[in-house]
Amino acid sequence: MPLLGLGVYDMHQAEAEKAIETALGIGYRLIDTAAMYNNEKEVGNAIRNSGVHRNEIFVTTKVNNTDHGYENALRAFDTSMKNLNIDYIDLYLVHWPIRGTREDTWKALEYLCYNQMVRAVGVANYLIPFLTELETYASLVPVLNQVEFSPFLYLKDLLNYCRQRNIQLQAYTPLTKGKKFKDPLIVELSNTYHKSPAQIILRWNIQKGVSAIPKSANPKRLQENFDIFDFEISEADMHKMDALNEYFIIVDDPITYL
Numbered sequence: 001m002p003l004l005g006l007g008v009y010d011m012h013q014a015e016a017e018k019a020i021e022t023a024l025g026i027g028y029r030l031i032d033t034a035a036m037y038n039n040e041k042e043v044g045n046a047i048r049n050s051g052v053h054r055n056e057i058f059v060t061t062k063v064n065n066t067d068h069g070y071e072n073a074l075r076a077f078d079t080s081m082k083n084l085n086i087d088y089i090d091l092y093l094v095h096w097p098i099r100g101t102r103e104d105t106w107k108a109l110e111y112l113c114y115n116q117m118v119r120a121v122g123v124a125n126y127l128i129p130f131l132t133e134l135e136t137y138a139s140l141v142p143v144l145n146q147v148e149f150s151p152f153l154y155l156k157d158l159l160n161y162c163r164q165r166n167i168q169l170q171a172y173t174p175l176t177k178g179k180k181f182k183d184p185l186i187v188e189l190s191n192t193y194h195k196s197p198a199q200i201i202l203r204w205n206i207q208k209g210v211s212a213i214p215k216s217a218n219p220k221r222l223q224e225n226f227d228i229f230d231f232e233i234s235e236a237d238m239h240k241m242d243a244l245n246e247y248f249i250i251v252d253d254p255i256t257y258l
C-alpha cells in the first residue's frame with residue numbers, strides 16, 4: 001500500500017470520477033472510499049476508465065455504521081463489491097467502533113479475509129481502548145487503523161501502540177481541512193522549505209511512517225499534495241511540529257463510542 005493516497009469523502013458523481021481520474025494520472029495509487037460516502041460506483045468507474053491496471057491501485061472501503069453485526073456486514077461487503085465492480089477490494093475497514101456490535105462485525109471481516117474474499121481487513125477510529133478490547137476476541141490483527149491525525153492531533157501513544165503490533169496507522173483529515181494552514185510554525189516552515197502548508201503537514205505524516213489520505217477535487221491541489229517526496233523536514237523541525245499537538249479534533253471523538 002502506498003503511504004500517500006486520495007480520500008474521496010464529500011465527492012459526488014461527475015466531480016468524484018473526474019478527481020479520481022486526475023489523481024490516478026498524477027500518480028496516486030491509493031483511493032480511500034466508504035459505503036457512507038455514497039460514491040463507490042464513481043470510484044469503480046474512474047478506476048476502470050483510467051487505463052491504470054487494477055493491480056497497481058490500492059482500494060479501501062468501509063462497513064457503514066448502519067451495517068454492523070455479522071450478517072449485515074457480510075451483506076454490506078457484497079453491496080460494496082457490486083458498487084465498486086473492480087474484481088476485488090484491497091482493504092475493508094470497520095468505519096466506526098459501534099458499541100455492542102463491533103465484535104460480530106470484526107468476526108465477519110475475519111471470515112471475509114480467511115475465505116480470501118478481501119485482501120486485508122482493518123479498522124478506523126480505534127483508539128487504544130478499542131484495540132485492547134479487540135485483542136480479547138480477534139484471531140486476526142487489523143493490518144491498518146485509520147484515525148484523525150495531524151500535528152495538531154498527534155496521537156503519539158496510539159502510534160506507538162500500533163507500531164508495536166505491526167498495525168499501519170493512517171491519517172484521515174490530515175490537512176485539518178485547511179483550518180491550521182495559518183499556524184505561525186507551519187507558515188515559518190513553509191517559508192524555510194519553500195513548500196506549501198499542506199505539503200509541510202503531509203510530509204510530517206510521511207516522515208513518521210503514517211499513511212495520509214488528503215482529499216482534494218482540485219487538479220492543482222491534487223498535484224501539490226502529491227509533491228512531498230522531494231524534500232525532508234529536519235529532525236529539529238519535526239520535534240517543533242510534534243509540539244503543535246493540542247488534541248484538535250475536527251470530525252468526531254471516537255472515545256464517545258466506548
Ligand SMILES: NC(=O)c1ccc[n+]([C@@H]2O[C@H](COP(=O)([O-])OP(=O)(O)OC[C@H]3O[C@@H](n4cnc5c(N)ncnc54)[C@H](OP(=O)(O)O)[C@@H]3O)[C@@H](O)[C@H]2O)c1
Pocket residue numbers: 006007008009010032033095124125146147171172173174175176177178196198199213214215216217218221222224225251
Ligand atoms: N474513517 C473516517 O471516519 C474518516 C473520517 C473523515 C475523513 N476520512 C477520510 O479522510 C479523507 C480526508 O479527510 P477530509 O476530507 O475530512 O479532510 P482533509 O483532507 O484534511 O481536507 C480536505 C479539504 O482541504 C482542501 N484541500 C485539499 N488540499 C489542499 C491544499 N493543498 N491546499 C488548500 N486546501 C486543500 C480540500 O478542498 P478542495 O477539494 O477544494 O481542494 C478540502 O476542502 C476523506 O476524504 C476520507 O477519505 C475518514
